[in-house]
Amino acid sequence: xxxxxxxxxxxxxxxxxxxxLMCHQTWSHxxxxxxxxxxxxxxxxxxxxxxADITDKGEVPDGYVVSRSKTENFPxxxxxxxxxxxSVYFCASSEGREANEQFxxxxxxxxxx
Amino acid sequence: xxxxxxxxEMTATEGAIVQINCTYQTSGFNGLFWYQQHAGxxxxxxxxxxxxxxxxxxxxxxxLSRSKGYSYLLLKELQMKDSASYLCAVLDSNYQLxxxxxxxxxxxx
Numbered sequence: 001x002x003x004x005x006x007x008x009x010x011x012x013x014x015x016x017x018x019x020x021l022m023c024h025q026t027w028s029h030x031x032x033x034x035x036x037x038x039x040x041x042x043x044x045x046x047x048x049x050x051x052a053d054i055t056d057k058g059e060v061p062d063g064y065v066v067s068r069s070k071t072e073n074f075p076x077x078x079x080x081x082x083x084x085x086x087s088v089y090f091c092a093s094s095e096g097r098e099a100n101e102q103f104x105x106x107x108x109x110x111x112x113x
Numbered sequence: 114x115x116x117x118x119x120x121x122e123m124t125a126t127e128g129a130i131v132q133i134n135c136t137y138q139t140s141g142f143n144g145l146f147w148y149q150q151h152a153g154x155x156x157x158x159x160x161x162x163x164x165x166x167x168x169x170x171x172x173x174x175x176x177l178s179r180s181k182g183y184s185y186l187l188l189k190e191l192q193m194k195d196s197a198s199y200l201c202a203v204l205d206s207n208y209q210l211x212x213x214x215x216x217x218x219x220x221x222x
Contacts, residue, residue: 044212102210
């Protein structure tokens, strides 16, 4: 399917477990982003990537790891999940970082018990 | 620090006009975006302003004043489907998007 997809859409896990959220886009956009969205907060950038094998930290990177071996995929891993990582996670992509709109995936709702 | 302020919630009547304000204090400015987000869905792009003035796109318009650190989104002829959250985001000097918490707009018949 064309566009940007995320999997799983819903995930329940336990404290201390490793969790990987997947993101796939079919537009060959250079930039990809991971955000978390919590009630009362704006979207907060976790990590972003300018191209394959180039990643950089955002505002809230602690406890997360990313990789980008292929342009179309940008997985986000929670190495040891904590309850404070319960959130909705959005992946996004864009052609560039300037005046380019970001296209968002449908989101993954993660609950850490 | 960087800060973007929007009202938490607004209520308007179907068919009316509503203005959603956004004020910002950021390290640098490379443009301001408005996104719409329906409950349980992903944000979708509405508008982009980088120069002062009004940008009109159908029923939606967005205004920017860089000297005042201020923008608004104007929605005309409100429809029930416009019930959503509206997110203001500023592209800072590092080309990173800084997001407001969003304004939940409730449309009443």
